[in-house]
Amino acid sequence: MKFLYAIFLWSFIIGFNNCIVAQENVHPQSSKYEWPEEAAVRAKLEKWQDQKFGIIIHWGLYAVPGIMESWNLCSEEWIDRDSNVTYEDYKQWYWGQKDKFNPVNFNPDDWAKYAKEAGMRYLVFTTKHHDGFNMFDTKQTDFKISNGPFKNNAKADVAKYVFEAFRKKDFMIGAYFSKPDWHSEYYWWPKYATSDRNNNYDIRKFPWRWNKFKEFTYNQISELMHDYGSIDILWLDGGWVRPRETVNAEVLSWGARIPEWSQDIDMPKIASMARTAQPGLLMVDRTVHGPYENYQTPEQRIPEQQLDHPWESCMTLANNWGYVPNDRYKTSAKVIQVLIEVVAKGGSLLLGVGPKPDGTLPDEAVQRMKEIGQWMNKNGKAIYNTRTTKNFHEGNVWFTQNVKEGVRYALVCLPDQQQVAKEISWHNNLPKKGSKVKLLATGETVKWKAEESKVTVYLPSSIINSKETYPALAFSFTPAD
Structure with a gap:
């Protein structure tokens, strides 16, 4: 019976792959901006604005079956899972991919080489997505790449070697970190069902449990800030984890449930620690307006008009953030023209590439990056170190x-x-x-x-x-x- 169930589940996954469903519930552009006060942060921000073109790498458990990153764990209306597979069985199957994730061909020097040749100049690497699986050797949980089939590999602490490889190519280094953690019992308490992206218990009734999650989050970010070399950007995803008083019409427009309690993780405390360890650190607390959103990040879109403050469009090279077999890739010409429009409007382009489960980049991605690089090699002066003009x-x-x-x-x-x-x-x-x-x-x-x-x-x-x-x-x- 278990064998037949496995065959059925795998058939579902193959069908899902062939549909190539991308994540629809993307972060919009923030409507407000607050310039940072610290001179070191403003100086770092000015340097970042000179780079213009970056790469964001989504890599995690979702690469193993080749499906959309994390979101299938979430029970919201736009998620399309097979109705014949129970939710609990699906979660256990998804999290069980940790026992299969063995990227024996992982070579971050190749990644950095291809990105450099493409003309990219800054990196954002996914240290942990919403599913809670860690691509760095955190001491806060065993749910990590360094505690599975890959644990005896010399590069088992994946984030460390990714950051090192890109630093050697003179990239600015960014650590993506998901504020929500759907694997943590302090965020999704097993006592209750997990209906949506939010934490699944009333924080007002169980403050001790939320305090444990705040401690867990703080400690993980502290590890990244203290143990992984020089970091330029802390790129925080999961904008619904925020003080409730910051929830506005923009957040309500996402269509997700807004809990009656505040999912505040004490960003001032995190920022103080992070910037003590990494002076001038850029913090990108996405969509949470204020001193910790040092630049805005409209997702999969370009603002209609020129903006007079720092921002980046984060877009996928293919249709998905992570690796999905038979995905559809944008042409290099399309990416180049998007980059031109973004820069002319005052922004930067952060292009998403998803490595395969064996640790290599898809051939299509490598080819597109080479073609983009050929154009950038000759025309990069019109992109790098530029700012806007009035008639743009x-x-x-x-x-x-x-x-x-x-x-x-x-x-x-x-x-x-x-x-x-x-x-x-x-x-x-x-x-x-x-x-x-x-x-x-x-x-x-x-x-x-x-x-x-x-x-x-x-x-x-x-x-x-x-x-x-x-x-x-x-x-x-x-x-x-």
Whole structure:
């Protein structure tokens, strides 16, 4: 009977994979922003704003069966589990993947190499997602990668080696950490059912249990801040774990239940400890407005307008955050054009890639990253170290500028697989009279003219006659204004 049940459950998982269902309940963009007061934090924030392009790596138990990260453990209306599998059986099956997770081909140096070649400059690595499975050697629980089939591997403390590999490539280092922990008995108490993403008991009646969870959370973050080298960003997910007084219309719009009690984990205490260990640390307490959301993180979307404070769009390269077989990947041209729009609007792009259960990156992801890198290698000056311009967009042309160097950039997004036109024009953002306009892709100085507020740039024959397709062309010039 157990064998037949296993066959049935595996058939369900295969069917789920083929559907390639992505997580729909994403974090929206925050509506308020508060600039940090500490000089060290503001300096780190300025450095982070220069990087523009990062990678977020979701890797955990969900990679083993190749399903959506964590959320199938949650009983909310948008979750689609097989009705013939009991909830308790599903949870035990999911958490039981720890006995199969043995990424023998894990080589973080390869990850860092591919990310560097893609032109990425900062990392956010998932140390723990909502399911509570730890990708670092925490001493607070045995539910971790270093306490399973992989425990005798030299790189069993996965996060340590990921951070080290990316540091060697000069990346800024970010630790993703889920505030909710659905495996912890102090968050989901086994005494009660687990109906949704929230903790499942009344904190007002059982304050001692919530205090144990606060202690557990504090200790885990302390381990990351003290035992894993230099950390630049603490990227905190699970925005429903927050003081109840911060719940606003934006949070209500998520559609999730809001408990009558406060899921406050004492962020001031955590921040004080974390910044003592990591001076200038950027804290990203997602969607919780205030001093611990040092930059905003709209998910799977780009704000409609330019924003005058720090933010990043976190988006998946494929359809899912983690590894799912037969997933659909965005084209490199699409990612490049998204990056251009994000940067022109004042943000950064954090691109999600999910490693396979054996520890390697999917071939499709590696190929996309190489293609993106080929473009970034020639055109990166129009992306890195830039800030916004007043007239930042016209049609398929976006504008950025390097204020320190006094250079402005026009980035022209081109239709996929179409031949490049002989000339390109835009209004405003005029080059200074007598200055040169340079095509970054070839390094050539191109001819141009200005008539009133219109600029026309003439492309060289090396581009017009090329059989190569270009997702975008970038021009640099000294602005007239």
